[in-house]
Amino acid sequence: MTEPSQVLIVGAGPVGLVTGIELLRRGVPVRVVDRSERPNPHSKAIALWPRGIEALARFGAADELHRRGLVLRAQNYHSQGRRVARLSFGGMRRTRYPYALSIPQQETEAVLRETFRALGGAIEFGTSLTGFTQHGEGVRAELETKAGRTTEDFGWLVGCDGAHSAVRGVLGVPFRGSSYPQQFLLTDGPARTSLAHDEVHYFMSGAGVLVVVGLPGGLYRTFVSAAPDLPVDDAREAVQRAASERCPVPIELVGEQRTGVFRVHRKVVDRMRVGRVLLAGDAAHIHSPAGGQGLNTGLEDAASLAWRLAGVREGRYREKVLDAWERERLGVARAVVGDTDRQTRMWTMNGWRARARDAVLGAGERSGVLNRVVVPRQAQLSFAYPGPRERAGRLRTGMRLPDVPLDARRDRWLRDELGSTAPLLLVFTGTGKHRRDVRDVAERFRRKHDDIRVTIIDNSTKSTHALLGLDRPCAVLVRPDGAVAALRDPFGDESELARCASDLAGTAAEAR
Ligand SMILES: Cc1cc2nc3c(=O)[nH]c(=O)nc-3n(C[C@H](O)[C@H](O)[C@H](O)COP(=O)(O)OP(=O)(O)OC[C@H]3O[C@@H](n4cnc5c(N)ncnc54)[C@H](O)[C@@H]3O)c2cc1C
Incomplete structure (x- = not known):
């Protein structure tokens, strides 16, 4: 049964789950629905950065995430077969987590589901939001299950329903931006290679990028860009071929591999709040996986929304705090889209541009700028909200x-x-x-x-x-x-x- 002041969270991905946890632990009743019949089985995100870990540590999830994850210590850029720069994560200051944590997204989600349930929450899988209308006091939502359709009233609705958000569609909020021409292929599984397992390796060439990242359990993610029209009948074989061509160090994919083929976009909504409906996570911003930012940005959307929504619901804060949330988070989303776009373009430069890029990266390492400026930004530690600067x-x-x-x-x-x-x-x-x-x-x-x-x-x-x-x-x-x-x-x-x-x-x- 729904009480009309309840918050409806659409989507039980990482952002919906963190929103649910953060509201429940503040005493706000929530319902979380997800149209899938079961939890997401795919490993999309693998990197949790310090600010993301901190957001999850706030409700006690850090130990379990570390138990399931692998600490990554550095990031290397290679061009034309030689290393041009190395970013060391250990130099990050004023955080308990001076590294990136490699953990497959389905593991992160499993930890979040456990936390959510331990707080008394229930996830309604197999339940889709099909429409809603807003009235003065709340939101009337249409929910569909195999058993049929119901119409129920809620105080607020948070759309955490991912890149193809139905909530965004009903609101009619534009999702502005564009798509990258390349396609991307990935494999997760065992590999024979001498590349350091606890580091990230980017190999950049005119043909495209190859990214190799260690996963827990001795596995690797191997990830490549490919021409848009390349027929991909066998993703594993295509990744193996690109890895052999682009990496001077042998990489041999062995054993069972999970594969994926996907396109990448850079898009941000114009608005994250329309009345009593809010958009968070991929529903509001999507970008290239360069630097592993999407999930991390969504987690902070959720953490930064929940305390305000709880306060507004209790009458402690005025609704203006939600507009401030929108302003702050849109600023961060646009910055992340800009950063990941620069990095994605950098991956596939040719000729003099590639030489200039390599020179800039080398100089950035020597001067310490990469470690002092780029690493904390990628870790989202240095993002600051606008306002008076005291x-x-x-x-x-x-x-x-x-x-x-x-x-x-x-x-x-x-x-x-x-x-x-x-x-x-x-x-x-x-x-x-x-x-x-x-x-x-x-x-x-x-x-x-x-x-x-x-x-x-x-x-x-x-x-x-x-x-x-x-x-x-x-x-x-x-x-x-x-x-x-x-x-x-x-x-x-x-x-x-x-x-x-x-x-x-x-x-x-x-x-x-
Ligand atoms: C290959 C790849 C690698 C990535 N690597 C990283 C990384 O290393 N670090 C990082 O930070 N990010 C990474 N990302 C991005 C990250 O995966 C996403 O940002 C993250 O999944 C967003 O979480 P979310 O909860 O907003 O949306 P989602 O995870 O998409 O969850 C949305 C949920 O909503 C449900 N839903 C949709 N429509 C409805 C509806 N109408 N009714 C009910 N439920 C609905 C869906 O079933 C789904 O469960 C990567 C992405 C990809 C594809």
């Missing part, structure tokens, strides 16, 4: 709250302080002589405000202050999705701290 040390508004250890044994980490619903006020006492006054102000504030979680980071954690570049006292307001909302120097002034916290409440409620 700064303190290494912190600035709009950025993801960095994760740094709070004790010498590295048992406690800063992002563990994030609550699920309440905003977090972090008060750094600084290392100077007034730190006791700052602590007193923060303690008094904590006693007065039980709707904001307050954590005081004092001088015993000098290294935490140093890692964040903070030598002065500082109050940092953090949204429930882990984005920094406001920064203030609260030294000795309780009213300044109060203003900071009411800013946060305002920031969350009024939207930025």
